Structures are given as structure tokens and as C-alpha cells.
Amino acid sequence: MPLLGLLIAALLVQSAPAQDLPPLHQRIDQLVRATQGEMADTLAAPASDTEFVRRLYLDLTGRIPTHPAVQEFLNNPADNRREQLVDQLLSTPQHALRLQHTFDVMLMQRLPKKHVEPTAWQDYLFSSFLQNKSWKQLASELLSADGAEQATRGQARFLLDRNLNVDETVRDIGRFFLGRDLQCAQCHDHPSIGDYPQQHYYGLSAFIKRSYLFTDPDSKLASIGEKAEGDVKFTSVFTNEENSTVPKLLNLPAIEDPKPAEDPYVTKPDNKARGVPRYSRRQQLAPAMIADDNAAFRLNIANRLWALVMGRGLVEPLDMMHADNPPSHPELLDLLANDLRDHDYDIRYLVRQLVLSKTYQLSSEVAADASDPAAQLYLSSALKPLTPEQLAWSTMQAVGLIEQTRQAELAKLTADNEGFDPAQADQALQLERAVHKALESHVTTYIDVFASANSAFGPTAKQALFLENNELLSSWLEPANGNLLDQLNATASNDDAISTLYLVVLSRPARDEERQAMAQFLDTFAADRLTGLAQATRAILCSAEFRFNH
Amino acid sequence: MKRNTGCHPLDHVHSRRNFLAGTAALGAGAMAGLDGFSSQLVADTLKSDQKRILQIYMQGGVSQLESWDPKPGTLYGGPFQSIPTSVPGLRICELLPYTAQKMHLLSVVRSINLNTDDHHQGHMFMEKGRRGESAYPYIGSVVNKYLAPTDSPLPGFVHISTRGLTDNTAGFLGSSYAQMRLEGIVPPDNLDRQQELSEQQFSRRRDFRSQLNQQFTSRRPKALVDSYDATFNQAAQLMARKDLFEKQSEDQLDRYGRHDFGRYCLMARTLLEEGSTCVKVTHHGYDTHAENFNFHVEQLGEFDQPFSTLLGDLEESGMLESTLVMVYSEFGRTPKINHRYGRDHWGSAWSMALGGCGVQTGAVIGATNDKGTEVVDHEVHGGHLFHTYLQALGIDSTANHDIDGREIPIGDPAVEPIKELLA
Numbered sequence: 019m020p021l022l023g024l025l026i027a028a029l030l031v032q033s034a035p036a037q038d039l040p041p042l043h044q045r046i047d048q049l050v051r052a053t054q055g056e057m058a059d060t061l062a063a064p065a066s067d068t069e070f071v072r073r074l075y076l077d078l079t080g081r082i083p084t085h086p087a088v089q090e091f092l093n094n095p096a097d098n099r100r101e102q103l104v105d106q107l108l109s110t111p112q113h114a115l116r117l118q119h120t121f122d123v124m125l126m127q128r129l130p131k132k133h134v135e136p137t138a139w140q141d142y143l144f145s146s147f148l149q150n151k152s153w154k155q156l157a158s159e160l161l162s163a164d165g166a167e168q169a170t171r172g173q174a175r176f177l178l179d180r181n182l183n184v185d186e187t188v189r190d191i192g193r194f195f196l197g198r199d200l201q202c203a204q205c206h207d208h209p210s211i212g213d214y215p216q217q218h219y220y221g222l223s224a225f226i227k228r229s230y231l232f233t234d235p236d237s238k239l240a241s242i243g244e245k246a247e248g249d250v251k252f253t254s255v256f257t258n259e260e261n262s263t264v265p266k267l268l269n270l271p272a273i274e275d276p277k278p279a280e281d282p283y284v285t286k287p288d289n290k291a292r293g294v295p296r297y298s299r300r301q302q303l304a305p306a307m308i309a310d311d312n313a314a315f316r317l318n319i320a321n322r323l324w325a326l327v328m329g330r331g332l333v334e335p336l337d338m339m340h341a342d343n344p345p346s347h348p349e350l351l352d353l354l355a356n357d358l359r360d361h362d363y364d365i366r367y368l369v370r371q372l373v374l375s376k377t378y379q380l381s382s383e384v385a386a387d388a389s390d391p392a393a394q395l396y397l398s399s400a401l402k403p404l405t406p407e408q409l410a411w412s413t414m415q416a417v418g419l420i421e422q423t424r425q426a427e428l429a430k431l432t433a434d435n436e437g438f439d440p441a442q443a444d445q446a447l448q449l450e451r452a453v454h455k456a457l458e459s460h461v462t463t464y465i466d467v468f469a470s471a472n473s474a475f476g477p478t479a480k481q482a483l484f485l486e487n488n489e490l491l492s493s494w495l496e497p498a499n500g501n502l503l504d505q506l507n508a509t510a511s512n513d514d515a516i517s518t519l520y521l522v523v524l525s526r527p528a529r530d531e532e533r534q535a536m537a538q539f540l541d542t543f544a545a546d547r548l549t550g551l552a553q554a555t556r557a558i559l560c561s562a563e564f565r566f567n568h
Numbered sequence: 569m570k571r572n573t574g575c576h577p578l579d580h581v582h583s584r585r586n587f588l589a590g591t592a593a594l595g596a597g598a599m600a601g602l603d604g605f606s607s608q609l610v611a612d613t614l615k616s617d618q619k620r621i622l623q624i625y626m627q628g629g630v631s632q633l634e635s636w637d638p639k640p641g642t643l644y645g646g647p648f649q650s651i652p653t654s655v656p657g658l659r660i661c662e663l664l665p666y667t668a669q670k671m672h673l674l675s676v677v678r679s680i681n682l683n684t685d686d687h688h689q690g691h692m693f694m695e696k697g698r699r700g701e702s703a704y705p706y707i708g709s710v711v712n713k714y715l716a717p718t719d720s721p722l723p724g725f726v727h728i729s730t731r732g733l734t735d736n737t738a739g740f741l742g743s744s745y746a747q748m749r750l751e752g753i754v755p756p757d758n759l760d761r762q763q764e765l766s767e768q769q770f771s772r773r774r775d776f777r778s779q780l781n782q783q784f785t786s787r788r789p790k791a792l793v794d795s796y797d798a799t800f801n802q803a804a805q806l807m808a809r810k811d812l813f814e815k816q817s818e819d820q821l822d823r824y825g826r827h828d829f830g831r832y833c834l835m836a837r838t839l840l841e842e843g844s845t846c847v848k849v850t851h852h853g854y855d856t857h858a859e860n861f862n863f864h865v866e867q868l869g870e871f872d873q874p875f876s877t878l879l880g881d882l883e884e885s886g887m888l889e890s891t892l893v894m895v896y897s898e899f900g901r902t903p904k905i906n907h908r909y910g911r912d913h914w915g916s917a918w919s920m921a922l923g924g925c926g927v928q929t930g931a932v933i934g935a936t937n938d939k940g941t942e943v944v945d946h947e948v949h950g951g952h953l954f955h956t957y958l959q960a961l962g963i964d965s966t967a968n969h970d971i972d973g974r975e976i977p978i979g980d981p982a983v984e985p986i987k988e989l990l991a
Contacts, residue, residue: 335972343973383787393789401792476743477795479723479802483758486774486803492762532783539776542769549764553773560800561780562793568784 042357043374049350050377050396062381062398067092068526069381069568070100074373075525076404076567077327078107080116081411084421085522104373108366111450114147117365119407120326121147125160125176125194128469133231133240134165134175142172147365148447153319154363157195158304165241166292178240182231188223195307196268197318197339207254213340216254221266224250225303232292246282246295265299267306268314275299310359314339320354321345323365327372329400330393346394382568402567403475410464413559414457416523417494418501425499427452463490485560495552506551512540515551523558619925619961620840621711621892622882623848624875626867627731628855629687629918631901631911632940634661634864636676636919639940644903647861655930663868666876672930673879673888674895674923675989679934679943682899682950685913687855690898696739697954697979706737707957708846709745710978714963716845718798721805723748726839728832729850740971744795747848752828753835755813759806774804812838824874833874837881840891854897858908882924892925892960896953903940917943920953925960928989948986955985 039045051058065073071091075083083091091103107113121143146156165174180186185204192200200208200219208214227250232243251262266272279296287293307315317339325331332345332354345351354368361367372378382399393400404412414420428449432438440446467484470476485491497504502522509515516536520528528536536554543550558564631646633639638650638661650659653671660668660676682693693699695706705713708725716724725737727747738746750756761770777800785793816834824830829851836847851871856863875895882888900918901911917936923929934946958965958979965979979985 335974338974384789401788403792403796470743475792475795476738476746477799478743478746479748479799479806480756480758482799482803483756483806486800487758487761487807489762529783532780535776535779539772542772549769553765553769554776557773557777557780560777561784562796563780563784565796566792568788 041374042353042368042371043376045353046350046371046375047377049347049353050375053347054395054397057392057395057397060385060397062383062385064376065379065381065399067100070379071103072525073399073567074100074103074107076402076408076412077373078104078116078369079110079112080119080405080408081112081415081420082523082525084415085518085525088521088525100379101374104370108370111144111148111447114144115454117147118143119405123405124322125190126179127190128465129179132179132181134171134178136175138172139175140172142175150364150366152363153358153365154308157315158308161191161195161307162301162304164243164292165239174242177226177242178231182226182229182242184223184227187226188219191222191303192219193337195318196314197321197333197337198268198314199335199337207256211338211340211342213342216252217261217263217266218268220250220252220261220263221268221272224263224265224299225306226300228295229300230287230293232287234292235290241292242300243287243292244295244298244300245287245293246278246297265302265306267303267312270306270309270311273299273302273306308363313355316355316359316363317351319363319365320351320358320368323368324351324354324372327369327378328396329402399568403477404565404567406465406468407461408567409468409565410461411457412564413464413491414460414494416502416559416564417555418503418505418522419460419494420453420457422499422501423456424449424453427456460490482560486556491556491559492552495555497548502555503548503552506555507548512537512547515540516554519551519555519558523555524563617890618717618845619715619890619892620844620887621708621846621894621957621961622836622840622878622924623708623846624893624895625848625850626854626871626895626897627850627852629690629897629899629901629913630854630867631856631860631864632678632914632917632919632936633901633903633911634663634861634868636660636921637678637936637940638662639938643939644905644941646905658930658932661868663864664872666872667879670876670879670883673883674893674921675928675931675933676919676921677933677948677953677986677989678919678936679946679948680900680918680920680950680953681943681947682915684915685899686915687898687913690913690915693950694896694898694953695737695950697951699950703739705739705741705745706735706747707954708747708848709738709741710958710963711846711961712745713741715961717843720802720845721843722809722839723802723806724844725846725848726750726844727848727850728752728835729848729852730828731850731852740976741969744799747846750813750835753813753816753831755810756806759810759813761807774800809842812842823877825870827870829870830874833878837878840882840887841885856901857906857910857912860901860905860909860911862909879923888924890925892922892927892957894920894922894957896920896922917941922957922989926991927956927960928991931988933986933988946986949983951980951983952986955979955983956989959985959990 054061068088071083071088075081075087091099094102096102118140122140126139159173160176163170163174163177165171165178177187180190189199189201192198198214198218200214200222203214203216203219207216228246228248229242229244231240233240249262251260253260264272264274276297282297283293283295285291285294306312321331321333321339322336325336332347332351333339333343358364358368377396378399380396380399382401384398411420428440431449431452438445440449467481494501495503497507505518506515509518513533516528516533519536520526520532539554540547540550543553633644633646634648638648638659639645640649649662651662651665651668653660653668655671658671658676660671682690684690684693689700692702695708696702696704697707698704708727712724725745725747727735727737727749729749730752735747735749738744748756761767765773778797781793781797812835816831820834821830824834829849832849836849839847851867853863853867879888879893882891882893897918897920899913899915902914903911905911917940934948935944936942937944955965963978965985966977966981968975968977
């Protein structure tokens with residue numbers, strides 16, 4: 019077969035040079051630099067080690083580093099210590115938790131519980147990220163789950179807790195898997211976005227239109243059933259032209275139904291039974307979504323992971339990818355998306371490459387002569403407001419509550435299990451889960467106060483009052499069992515206390531003028547040093563430097 | 569006039585910038601006298617450019633027949649008479665004798681048809697100017713975004729209500745513009761500093777916090793950090809004005825009434841005087857499926873005096889010229905009286921009152937038929953009203969919100985304001 023031979027030869031030619039290319043993070047830097055032009059003169063300095071270590075811990079583990087972790091990193095003499103730290107953090111359960119939070123908020127938008135226990139969903143995400151499940155597999159599981167088996171309840175939450183409402187589900191599949199908010203194309207071709215024809219909305223809805231929410235009469239559990247019939251028709255409110263469509267993903271070929279079987283059902287739907295057709299339109303969605311010919315799928319996730327790490331998407335808003343809203347760096351987005359595909363949608367691979375880039379590792383302090391640099395030029399590292407989860411975990415880290423809790427949980431586990439050894443990976447994980455569980459209610463408190471309906475930064479007076487006066491936070495600033503205030507209280511001098519405070523809470527040494535300012539502040543509490551130390555800590559916890567990842 | 573009825577029309581981009589330029593740089597200096605208008609400066613400052621909005625939300629659905637659109641002696645008119653008002657020829661229900669004397673400050677819209685009898689749907693339509701579930705912001709959040717000065721001495725949008733409705737008022741505008749809900753006149757959470765801290769110590773800590781920020785912010789993009797810092801100023805203002813939540817003046821309570829709604833109206837006046845841009849007061853309890861008439865005697869008896877006192881005070885101080893007042897529900901009540909002497913949900917032919925901020929006064933917009941069963945003239949819905957409020961406030965409701973580069977029409981592009989109400 020000469021044709022096949024040619025094809026293979028062509029593929030070989032295409033893929034051969036790939037091995038000689040520099041690693042992705044260097045190609046990222048080249049493409050970013052290429053757009054900076056003369057503005058490159060105002061490039062920020064590279065991030066210092068202390069700047070880097072705090073940023074990396076926040077981005078990868080969702081919390082600031084402990085003081086010993088900072089010291090360990092700074093004392094590591096290896097040239098590639100940053101790379102070592104990246105690899106170390108990517109394999110921690112904290113990283114899995116960070117991605118769990120990120121994808122939970124992205125996919126579920128903090129929607130209230132309807133049919134699936136949020137813990138089942140969260141556990142599913144946590145395990146998925148812990149084993150570094152590919153985005154391809156994760157997406158496929160989310161879109162094909164029916165929730166009929168106990169084991170798939172968690173992953174079925176994406177569909178079930180939207181009640182499988184067609185409008186809501188189609189919109190969110192478009193936004194989170196394809197980077198396109200097709201809502202406006204529901205009633206007519208999008209008036210100003212040529213790339214969003216009405217056909218896209220209905221082509222997508224045809225995958226799920228036959229599916230419905232089935233409530234088991236005995237267990238009362240809702241799962242997804244499907245009928246073997248039902249077509250999608252739509253009419254533009256502008257033209258009154260009637261159309262119909264079978265399942266069709268964006269501009270990809272329509273997926274025609276096979277010839278109907280004589281008996282179209284495996285299980286015929288009725289009040290007592292969940293309908294299962296022989297040919298399921300819904301089950302065509304996952305394979306079509308993750309297929310290599312669906313470029314939107316990889317562009318979307320590449321853009322979202324870039325935004326997670328860099329603070330803004332190459333396409334903004336993240337769900338408005340179309341020809342009239344091009345990426346700031348088209349070639350770069352293609353590179354990320356294609357490289358991700360070539361690495362089998364390995365999220366950890368892409369995140370690793372992103373944080374290894376010089377672009378990521380710039381200082382957030384803008385050069386003196388660049389007062390208002392355009393964010394999309396990446397001349398300095400973006401300020402990223404901590405998410406409610408990051409803020410909660412970082413605060414608990416800073417005041418020593420995580421370590422306190424870890425010790426308490428370790429004591430419990432050791433008492434309950436003879437030979438419990440947190441040096442063993444599985445038992446370390448067990449301990450980590452126990453810590454998560456013990457601190458969960460505090461995280462919820464922070465979510466209640468700090469979560470915004472949209473993901474944009476929206477600070478409020480209510481939040482400031484919480485940070486300044488809330489009693490829970492006050493209670494964390496009382497000395498106990500080796501926590502931060504206990505350590506500060508035990509210092510011999512205010513100068514020592516100031517050193518510790520800066521290292522623990524801001525992950526960096528204090529500068530001279532900062533020492534002076536804080537010493538003066540502490541002096542005003544002379545009679546009550548402990549109160550002074552607690553208030554100095556609280557002031558730092560309320561500062562912008564703590565509130566942002568920088 | 570050609571209208572773009574698409575979802576994201578792009579032709580109004582510039583008008584938004586223009587009106588922002590026009591309303592920028594509104595002043596500080598609105599802090600001062602709390603009790604009455606002892607400080608002329610306050611009133612003068614507030615009278616000048618700053619526009620604001622007072623929303624009185626009659627939750628549950630006030631009966632139009634027992635309020636703004638009485639039909640005594642008709643089939644469904646009910647037992648109450650109508651009374652003359654300060655506007656010749658305009659009559660309202662006898663349950664509103666005090667308000668009747670202030671009707672020259674208001675206009676009445678008698679032709680609202682929302683096409684829904686659902687509490688939530690109706691409320692959303694009236695607040696967002698859009699039908700159905702959506703991420704659109706409430707009028708109060710829109711006003712907070714575009715009219716509240718960045719150095720506003722109090723949160724821009726305050727809602728006084730006793731029931732914990734979880735309102736996502738800001739929608740896609742983001743939580744900075746969300747309402748701050750006050751549980752009646754109870755202070756917000758975390759308003760008290762830690763007991764063991766003296767005021768002096770607390771204020772030193774606050775100064776120290778600002779000092780900490782200076783170095784950090786000196787070489788970082790300002791916008792984010794500034795918006796974060798602004799919330800500490802608001803928190804400080806709320807803490808400094810804890811007196812707002814303490815004892816209200818006895819003299820004023822004599823005028824407003826000592827029941828909850830009276831106290832809330834007095835609080836609303838204080839908040840508006842002190843610089844809040846949108847104050848919403850919810851008066852609960854109009855969902856009168858049974859005993860509609862007895863309940864309206866009670867409810868409107870509570871409403872009438874405090875509301876008219878508040879309206880009169882705003883007029884006297886000159887603030888009414890720049891304060892849009894809207895008195896509204898999520899729907900009205902059925903003309904037909906049910907077997908429990910109740911009236912049920914009725915979204916298709918009902919009324920509201922509005923005034924201030926240059927809105928035409930003494931006008932009656934639209935009409936229902938003799939029995940009050942349908943709108944026969946100038947039918948409007950939440951979308952028309954939404955445009956009307958915003959345009960009265962000087963906001964171009966045909967412009968777009970710019971949400972991270974996404975253009976979203978402020979008002980529904982398919983409808984227009986009620987021109988008769990706009991001067």
C-alpha cells in the first residue's frame with residue numbers, strides 16, 4: 019500500500035524533529051519574548067528564590083510554604099533546586115487537593131448540592147488528580163457517567179446536579195470543555211460572533227436531549243436515563259427558518275444515528291426502570307469531545323491551565339474563544355494545546371512546563387520605568403488574589419494550625435492503628451486526608467465569606483471585617499502547642515520575633531525598614547508583648563502581600 | 569429608532585465611557601451630622617451631583633386595589649374607599665392617608681404586566697429588568713457600580729431586611745458591588761473589635777497595616793490592591809459608625825414610628841444622608857392569600873406613616889432631587905377575592921409608585937380596565953421600568969457593561985424606558 023507508506027513517512031518526518039526541539043518551557047519563553055518587542059526593556063527582574071518558593075507553593079499546593087520548607091529550599095545547593103522543588107510538589111497530595119478545588123469551582127461553580135454528595139464528587143476529583151488522570155480521561159468520565167452505579171456517583175455530579183437541564187448543561191459543556199459560551203446562540207446565530215452559529219448550540223444539545231433524570235422508585239436516587247427517540251429542531255427568532263440536527267460537535271462531522279434496531283432498547287424506560295437504548299446519543303459525546311480532530315477541547319484546557327498558573331488566559335474571557343477574540347499569543351496557545359495532546363492530555367506535564375518557564379519565574383515587582391505595563395505582555399508576574407481555599411489554607415498554615423492538627427491526627431491514628439507509619443506513602447495519605455477532614459469546616463467558613471459569584475476578584479467590607487475582627491481568627495492567634503504565637507512568645511527579643519514572623523507568614527526575611535516599623539509597633543504594646551505580637555501577625559494577615567499570590 | 573436586539577450589541581461601547589467620565593470624581597465630605605440635617609454641608613454635598621436610589625420593596629406582593637389602583641364599588645373592588653391626594657384628580661386607597669398627602673412627589677404606574685405569578689421570577693424581573701434566571705445584576709448593584717464614589721463613606725448598596733434571603737445581587741458584576749445586607753438595624757457580623765484591644769491599639773494596628781502595604785504596592789499594579797484596601801476603609805467606616813446601629817433618636821422615632829419598618833425607614837434616611845448610593849428596605853408580609861383586607865389594614869398601616877415621613881424628609885432636605893424613590897413588589901394581587909377573603913398572586917395587571925431624581929411627578933402611567941383584570945393602556949414590564957430607573961439616575965441604560973472585555977447590554981435592548989416619566 020504505497021499510500022499508507024507515504025502517510026507513515028509523512029508522520030515520521032513531522033514527528034522526527036520534535037526530539038530535537040528545546041523543552042516546552044523554553045519555547046514558551048521564546049514566543050512570549052517575541053511579542054514584547056521594545057517593551058522587553060521594561061521586563062521585571064527574575065523572581066528571587068523567596069518570591070519563587072511562596073508563589074510555587076501557592077500555585078501547586080494551594081497554601082504558603084512552612085518556614086522549614088522555605089529554609090530547606092533556600093539551603094539546597096543544587097543548581098536545579100527550583101526544578102527539584104517543582105517535581106517534589108507536583109507529587110504531593112496537597113497538589114491533588116489544589117487541583118480538586120480548582121476543577122470543583124470551575125466545573126460546579128459552587129452550585130448547591132442536588133443529587134450527588136459533594137464529598138463523593140470531591141473524593142473523585144482528589145483521587146483523579148492524585149493518580150494524575152489525564153484531562154482526556156477525566157473529561158470522558160464526567161461526560162459519560164450516568165450515576166446508576168454507586169461507584170460513578172461522584173463523577174456523575176457534573177450532569178446530575180444540573181438536573182440534566184438541557185440549557186444549563188449545554189451551556190456549561192460549551193464553556194468548560196470547549197471554551198465557548200454558546201448561550202446567545204440558543205435563539206439565533208450569535209449576532210456579533212460569527213463563530214457561534216445556532217447550529218453549534220443545538221448540535222451539542224442533540225447529544226443529551228434524549229437523556230433525562232430518572233429517579234429510582236426504591237432508592238430515590240436520581241440517575242440518567244435515555245430514550246431511543248427524540249430529535250432536535252430549532253428555529254431562529256430572526257429568520258423563522260426551521261432546522262434540525264443530529265449530534266454534532268461545533269464544525270466537526272455530524273454523528274448520524276445507525277439504522278434503528280428492531281428493538282431499540284436494552285431497558286425500555288418506564289416509571290420503574292431507567293431507560294437504556296441500544297444506541298445512545300449521549301455516549302457519542304465523550305469520544306467526540308476528546309477526539310484529536312476536536313481542537314477546541316485542547317485549546318480550552320491549555321488556555322485554562324495557562325490562566326491558572328499565569329493569572330490570565332491567552333484568551334480572555336476563558337469561555338469566549340472565537341475568531342473575533344483571538345488569543346494574545348495564537349502560536350503559543352496552539353503550541354501548548356498540541357503539546358498537551360502529544361502528551362496524552364497530561365495536566366501535570368503542562369503545569370510543570372508552565373512553572374519552569376522564565377515567564378512564570380519573573381518578579382511581580384514591575385520595573386521602575388514600567389508603571390502600567392499591559393498585562394498580556396507578561397513583563398512581570400501577575401498578582402493573583404488567593405482563592406477562598408488558598409486563603410483559608412494559607413492562614414491556617416501561617417498560624418500553625420495545620421501542623422497542630424497534623425500532630426493531633428497523627429496521635430489519633432497511631433493510637434488506633436498499631437505500627438502506623440506516616441513515612442509510608444499510603445499512610446501519609448491517610449494522615450493527610452484526616453487533616454483535610456479536620457480542617458474542612460474552617461475552609462467552608464472562608465468560602466462563605468470570600469467566594470464571589472463570578473471568579474473575578476471582588477473584595478467586600480464584610481471580608482475586611484472578618485479579617486480584622488472575626489473571633490475564629492482571633493482564637494488562632496492565641497499561643498498553644500507550638501503554634502505561631504507560641505513560637506513568637508518564646509522568642510528572646512522583638513527582633514527575633516520579627517524575623518520569625520516574616521519568615522513564617524510572608525515566607526521571606528524582613529527588610530531593615532520593616533524591622534524598624536514593626537519594632538516601633540510592638541513597642542507601643544510594651545506592657546503586653548503577647549497582644550502586640552498577635553496584632554502584628556493579624557496586620558500582616560490583613561496585608562495585600564498576604565492576600566495575593568505575587 | 570433602530571434598535572439592536574442582539575445579545576451583545578457593540579454600538580454603545582463609547583456611551584458607557586462617556587457617562588462614566590461624567591459621573592467620576594464625586595465627592596467625599598459626606599461625613600458629618602447624624603441626627604437630622606444639622607449639618608447643612610451634608611445636605612448641600614448630597615444635593616449636588618451624586619445621585620442615589622431608595623428602594624422600598626413590599627415583599628409578597630402588595631394589592632394594587634388596596635394601594636395605587638383602587639376600584640371602590642366595582643365587582644372586585646373590596647371594602648375600602650379611595651381618597652383624594654395632593655394631586656388633583658389622583659385618588660389612592662384610603663389605607664394610605666399620609667402617603668396621599670405626598671403624592672405630588674410621586675407618579676404611579678398602573679399597567680405592569682410581568683407575565684409571571686411566581687414570587688422569585690417576579691422579583692428577579694423587577695430587580696434585574698430581565699426575565700427568568702440569569703446572572704444579571706440587580707438595579708442596586710448596577711447603581712453601586714456606576715454611581716457609588718470609590719471613596720464612598722459607606723457601602724454603596726445596603727439592604728435592610730429581616731429575612732435571610734440569599735440574594736446574589738451583583739451577578740456578573742462581582743461581589744464588590746453586591747448588597748451589604750443589614751439584619752434590620754442589627755449591626756453586621758464582626759463589627760466589634762476584639763475585646764482586649766483598646767480603640768487606640770486597634771487604630772494603631774490599622775495604621776500599621778496600611779504601612780505594610782505601602783512598600784508592597786509601590787511597584788505593583790494598583791487596581792487590585794486599591795480595591796482590596798478600599799474594603800478596609802469601608803470596614804473602618806462601618807466600625808466608626810457603629811452608632812448607626814445603636815440607639816435611634818427618640819424625636820425621630822416619634823415621627824417614624826417605633827415598629828420595625830419605622831426604624832428601618834429612619835435607618836434608610838441616615839444611610840442615604842451618610843453617603844450610601846443605594847438603600848433598599850424590604851417590608852415583609854404582603855402575601856395575603858387569606859384575610860387580604862385585614863392584613864392590608866395592618867401592613868399599610870405600618871407602611872404609610874414611616875414611608876411618607878421619609879419621603880417628606882428627603883424633599884425637605886433637597887435630597888429628593890437626586891434620589892430616585894421606587895416602591896414596588898414582585899407582583900400585585902388577583903382582583904378576584906378567594907373564599908378565604910384573600911387575593912392570590914397577580915403578575916399581569918398591577919401597580920407601583922416612583923419619584924424623585926427628576927422623575928415626572930403627579931403622573932399616572934397606564935391603566936387597567938374597570939374590574940382591574942387586565943391592562944388596557946401603556947402596558948409595561950420589568951424591562952421598561954429598569955431602563956426608566958437608570959435613565960432617571962443619569963445612567964445610559966442602552967450602553968453595555970464591560971465585563972472583562974465582554975460587552976453585555978445594561979438594559980434589555982428590546983425595550984425602552986417609560987418616556988413620560990423622564991423629564
